[in-house]
Amino acid sequence: MQEELQKVIVGQSEVIEQIFAAIFTRGHCLLVGVPGLAKTLMVSTLAQILDIRFKRIQFTPDLMPSDITGTNVLDEDASGRRNFRFVEGPV
Structure with missing residues (x-):
């Protein structure tokens, strides 16, 4: 290796x-x-x-915990209906 x-x-x-x-x-x-x-x-x-997964985190002064773990995002579909969707972070 x-x-x-x-x-x-x-x-x-x-x-x-x-x-x-x-x-x-x-x-x-x-x-x-x-x-x-x-x-x-x-x-x-x-x-x-x-043969393992690779993810990268760019550490900046404005880095938030949700940038690492993920966060809920409010989505709106074509009918105008709103739902929260979890967007995974690198960890």
């Missing part, structure tokens, strides 16, 4: 090792860095290798 990931991500072998250590110990990772370090590409490629 590590070799497959290193075919796509170059120069980040220590980070890749730490991610695998967290996965195998059932831990968590927080990837922090300046734009352009391939953080998202690394995790999305890893998800493809492991």
Whole structure:
């Protein structure tokens, strides 16, 4: 798995090792860095290798809990009838 990931991500072998250590110990990772370090590409490629679902959350100053978990949205159909519909968030 590590070799497959290193075919796509170059120069980040220590980070890749730490991610695998967290996965195998059932831990968590927080990837922090300046734009352009391939953080998202690394995790999305890893998800493809492991055949698991990948979702991304962009942390911004105005991020709300409903942006992560989802929220109810008021929909109106063609007849004017209104209903709430739950729109799932990434988690």
